[in-house]
Amino acid sequence: MLARAIRVRPMVRGIASTSVWSVNRPSPSSLIHLYRNRATHLQRFHGASMMVKRFYARKRDDSEEDLMEEGQGIELMAERNSQLPATLVVPDVWPHVPLLAMGKNPLFPRFMKIVEVSNPIVMELLRRKVKLNQPYVGVFLKKTDGEEELIHNLDDVYSIGTFAQIQELQDLGDKLRMVVVAHRRIRITGQVIEDLPTPKPVKMTTLHYPLFNIKLNIPAEDQSTDQAEAAPARSRYESTRKPRGRVPRRQAGKLNEPAAQEEMVQKETQEPPLRSGKVEHVSVPKPPVEEKKVEAEAIAEADVEGVAAKTSSSPLPVLIVEVENVKQPVYKQTEEVKALTQEIIKTLRDIITMNPLYRESLQQMLHQNQRIVDNPIYLCDLGASLSAGEPAELQKILEETDIPERLQLALTLLKKELELSRLQQKIGREVEEKVKQQHRKYILQEQLKVIKKELGIEKDDKDAIGEKYREKLKDKTVPESIMTVIDEELAKLNFLESHSSEFNVTRNYLDWLTSLPWGVISTENLCLDKATEILNNDHYGMEDIKKRILEFIAVSSLKGTTQGKILCFHGPPGVGKTSIAKSIARALNREYFRFSVGGMTDVAEIKGHRRTYVGAMPGKLIQCLKKTKIENPLVLIDEVDKIGKGYQGDPSSALLELLDPEQNANFLDHYLDVPVDLSRVLFICTANVIDTIPEPLRDRMELIEMSGYVAEEKIAIARQYLMPQAMKDCGLTDKQINISEDALNMLIRSYCRESGVRNLQKHIEKVIRKVAFRLVKKEGEHFPVNADNLTTFLGKQIFSSDRMYETTPVGVVMGLAWTAMGGSSLYIETSKRHIRYGEKADTPAAGGTLHITGNLGDVMKESAQIALTVARNFLHSLDPKNLFLEKEHIHVHVPEGATPKDGPSAGITLITALVSLATGKPVRQDVAMTGEVSLKGKVLPVGGIKEKTIAARRSGVNCLILPVDNKKDFEELPSYITEGLEVHFAATYDDVYKIAFSDATKTTSKTEVEHEPLQRKVSSAAAAKAEAWH
Template sequence: MNLTRYIQAPWRPPFRSPGVEGVLRFERWCSAGSVSGPDESSNGNDRETSTEIVPSKQGGGSTPVSQRKPKPGPAELFAVPLFRRPSFPGVIAPIVVREEAACRAFVEMRDAGRSQCGLFLHKDAGLQTFALNEEDHNSYQDPEQLHRTGVLAEIVRLAPRQKGVELIFVCHHRIRWTEVLEKSPLLLVRTEPVLEEPVDIHAQQVRAYSLEIVQTLKELLQLGSFYKEQLELLLESIDINNPFHLADLGACLTTANPQSLQEVLEETQLVERLSKTLTLVKAELETVKVQRKINKEIEESVSKAQRKFFLTEQLKNIKKELGLEKDEKEDLIARFRARLSAKQLSERVSTVIEDEIQKLTSLEPTSSEYNVTRDYLNWLTQVPWGVLSEDNLDISRAQTCLDEDHFGLSDVKERILEFIAVGATRGSLRGKILLLSGPPGVGKTSLGRSIARALGRQFFRFSVGGLGDVAEMKGHRRTYVGAMPGKLVQALKTCQVSNPVLMIDEIDKMGRGHTGDPASALLEILDSEQNDAFVDHYLDVPVDLSHVLFICTANVTDAIPAPLLDRMEIIRLSGYVVEEKLAIAKSYLIPEVRKETAMGEKVLAINEPALQTLIQDYCREPEFAGKPSFLRQRLYAETPPGIATGLAWTAAGGVALYVESVFVSSNKDGKLGSLRVTGQLGDVMKESAEIAFSYSRNYLRKQGSSALDSSTTHLHVPEGATPKDGPSAGITIVSSLLSLALDRPLRQNLAMTGEITLTGKVLGVGGIREKIIAAKREGLKLVILPTSNQKDWEELPEYVRAGLTVQFCESYEEVLPLVFEK
């Protein structure tokens, strides 16, 4: 049989636990000839048939429970496990049994006139939770799972319940089981009484412990212990001359763990038992003190909060009666309406705001919906509906502002002035989106700020680099906790006008995550045909963005989606040459440094050679550094055969690009020569190398040379760790291969760029300004460009072109005489 279905009922005072009150009540019931227990008489709706197993005396009334003491001696008893706490002599213990087999066994005991059992604490008591409906537990038929010492208990009441039966035990004296007789249907053990060691109950030590226990119980009573009623009954009826009874019932009145209580039960020496009981009672006293302290702190905190609340409400009512202060809700609505007085609302926006205000008036300030509605109205009323600042379309003023903030960039400034001039002719700049593209540090962000200053508009900037959440652009829906509008609405709120200059920085570095694609959201925002009715997820009403001048910035345009790029007017910014950097340092940086450091010209003097050294060796953008960061990129003082110098464009500006080629083996078996390329080249550049190799081999065949046919050629483009791609190195690769095959070095201080075709045509390339700047920086003298790029060269400022000789070619036949010296 599985005894997990024995359920020890919760220890509920006063009837369920300490012995004094329970014994007295049972004595009264038994003396009055009562048959039913107190639970039945207390509630007629829960009355159940029950049987008291109390033998009657001959000739009349029943024997009081406290007077029925079985004779101590060996006995064979059913062992009942206790899973919550041990029972002590003099205590009434209720136990609910739910298992069907166990219930039948107890009913059979009743019918056979047997009423005594042994109550033993299970060794896992306090360590596990025994649920009422648990089916699968370890079997407790193993007697080794029970403590040896328990109490002899007499069943005085057996009452059926909806599930199982409830047994009421009266505990008598300590027993110890010595032998297991049967395990089914109930655990049957042989027991013997635990004999108390002789002791003088009037000894000084015994009386001292007894008095201290009583005193501690009185303190518990004064502090309002959980068992106040039981303590009162115990102190009224306690007999301090019976220390055995005092030790047991004192331990019962504590909430100690089952193992500590079992130690008291097993103790046979009275003095040690009193000592352990006193320890438990003292611990209970300290626990009650801490509990009282916690309760006091909580009550004081609650009292202060309530007092503050009541006083605040009274103050509000007094101020309202005196006209000194309006109601908070009324004052809030008044502020909302005041914000809208100078704004031009559309019919839909006006309707939504009025509906929300009416909703706010019907809500209590303590409700969560009140805060949501208040925040929503706060945002709605702070958007500058229809508020426009006046544009300053004076071209001369715009020219002055741009020149004051930026040196050079004449082509960029010209484009911006053309843009403003068109807006002056039309009367507005509506519907324009600019894209400033260029390497880092050339002044894209500051240029956008200068455009806003020239137009007299508010300026707001935010970066979308790494942004992967559409909600950052279009806002969060109001159903989310902490929801707020997107960056566009926040910008309008900050600027308080509907036509600011809004800069979207790093637009080429937007991310894409599980929360959507921000680039797709920008398609609507940057479309002048759609953004006049932009709907933010939080506001959920149309917002007119058509008056906003959007300026985007990017380092490269390749990473921008084509549909988004098509909506923008691209203005490209290139890097600065030495002359421009020198002028920037003299006119902007040095005065700024002197102002920040409070150093005049006498204290801080920087001459022009020092500035040139800083520009060429320390920094390529307008900033100063401590150690040389940039050295010349020329790998060869004089280029040997097979080495050609090209020019390349990067996101950080132009650079010199070297192409190296060597013969690695000769094909003696008659196989045609091949080309092997390294240097982390992209697919387009690999194709360009194949085209250049084919053209060079055909050209050499016409000249009667088979150098490329009979050998394997290795072509390398350093640096190997840098990815490279594009067709603009075509004529450079051809020049390198011909120089190797003819064993002739190319002209010194020569650089070239241009795409090659199989028939030798030279096609145009991009990034001419950056490449020319790189050529000047490397000290090159002659540059070969495609004829189609002649216009790009002529657009460069004179000081950029100075010191360079440029030759324009349409085919490689025109390039050939230029690359080899006569």
């Protein structure tokens, strides 16, 4: 311990004596000698510290008695601590400093700031400077905002900054956290070029310097080097260490003699032998002049071409700059300076009074027993540090050399800060006053509730809620089972806290239960005349639907009560299925509710959600009863044929319970979980086609077909409904526009051929809008619309004719088809294909074939095969010598190949086309037919007779061939549809052939002529082949 204490003294003196770089610079030779000695002292100091660490590690388990026997250990440690080097004195001149670019506010002298650096190059430079005992940086403000810590041009920072010392440094690996203290103002005079330190991933170890309060992460190899250099000192320490026990007085006294101490110091101060001719400089502050000299030599020895290439490719970053001190401005204590000083102090006092946070900041910034009044320079820096001004304004104060001007700038910033504090205080007072008023109002309201409750004027919230629910049920006939549930929920509500979630769930449930119209029924209209008048005024035609509604009214009138029904209107789009439902509700004096199930995939939309889910609601039917407030509304379920199906369930299956008259009297919604009577509800469903409706659901509904409109009906609808409504919407009168009868005929024939009237309504509105536009432009006062000028309003005609052939050729027959848009004409074309002969023998392929095109479905393809068989058999019975259908390759095509086609109703049409092709006879020019055919030639009934008849009239066909079983359907058609038509009903295909070919010529056609040479060729080729075979 004594030897360790004696060894520490000269090292401490060496560090303390060489820590300050004075203004009087020594000669270079003395500098080299001096710094070598300093390096030796620091190496030995580090080695001694390592030995002390090991010594205490070995002594950690010793007892207290052994430590006392070692001899005055505590006193020696106290003596060592008293002789540790003091804090470094900041040099007055330090020409080269690392550049630290700040982004927000500049750092003023005598103030400190916490800075974090994350750039690897800057971090490596700062570590090296601190390791060399040069913890000084130049702090400069960047001209632009940004997080970049490494700059490449001196123009990116302001030239004037502050010279700062790194007071504390904490190495976090990926960044450095430093506490820097600014000392004076400096100015950049140039850039010092230094090779960039390339950080390498090495194993790091932490080195702690308690003297400077610095922790460094250094490579492990540097620590091992320091330990190797401290090995000689450690060996000498081990040689002088005595065995354990008390030291003899004589030996201890000898060690305390001056001669012995001097000899020991001489031994310790001798330089260790150089390793490989190099001197390791560890933690030695290098003077700026020598540093510049070494850097210049390193640059001179570098490869000139490499440096030139590096400089030309990218600019070097600015790491170290050459700076000079900014001279302290000389000022006089004039009246202006005194006045500005006093005003700044007064402003600071006002700011501290308004905002206590500034008081704490000021106490941290000021040193003890320091008067800022006597130093205007420090007063300016203090004001600028306290204010939150713009970076450019603060930098202007830092650069200003005129003291009165600097005081004026600082005072301006402080005045802005004072106004900001006043505004902040004003806003705070307003907010506080508002909060106080709200709080006071709340307290008064609560007190008023308590007072009213004590006086009996007002009851508790829960009691009021219960009375409100009972008041809603006063005039309703609630079933006993439902009332029991309501009472249980009200009792449950009284025990729940009003702020709990269960309270809100129960309250919403009671809202729905008490809002339903239990036993409330609207008075229905049972007058047939009034209902007929309403239905006729709203819609034209639709005799079947009107007759069914009047029957429903008659039955209800006889029974004295009304019951619900389930009707389904199906037909093409635009024929009025949805609108007639609203007219029926008005005729029956029922509330109307509509919801669409098209694309619906969730069963909960109909049956409701469970109450356990957040945001649960009842289904559409319960919502309907709450909205209509009666138990017998008319509910329209639209687009029932387009209902979806998803993972949430099948809504069509949920409709089974709803639309079953035997079950909907006790409809159970998932949310209410109580039975609801829907037996009085009149359900009307709409659909375009009934094929996609599930069979169980279709079985529960009464189907009523709504066919499309013929031209006469469309004209009447346009005159009575569409034109008056369109003129009313556009603000026109009969004096300003007149649409003639021929214009309507042309509009329906050439633009609007669909079964409904929705497209007709759009075209009529288009014509009236164009007339309104011309009226506003004052192009006239009255505009007649006729067939001649209709194209000027609507453009070119969309349809020219439904007939593809004006003269029907051989092998082509017009059929009739039904679509969701109504009826349409459908041509069947047949033709023979070219014969393919063998490669060696001039013979056709064996047997005839049938090729079918036109985007046909499986049913229609099978119907074509049946038609070919029937045609062959019929042709054989008609002309046994005609083998055309058996030997030729036939191609059957249905035009408009992009449109899918399917169904069996084209059976007789296909047979007629094949027979026409085989016999070479064309059919009648004015004939059209439809009907399914069996394999034995029997004609079977088909559907869509009305739509097909309308399509035939639209195509200009006068003769129709229909199955005999469809005679009853044709007879039910209105007279304006069947008038002028020649209709034949066929039972077998023989009847069809007699009608279709009744006017055909008996002469042989071109097709028949073409068969003869073909047959001769086939016969001669077959004979030649047989002869060669034999």
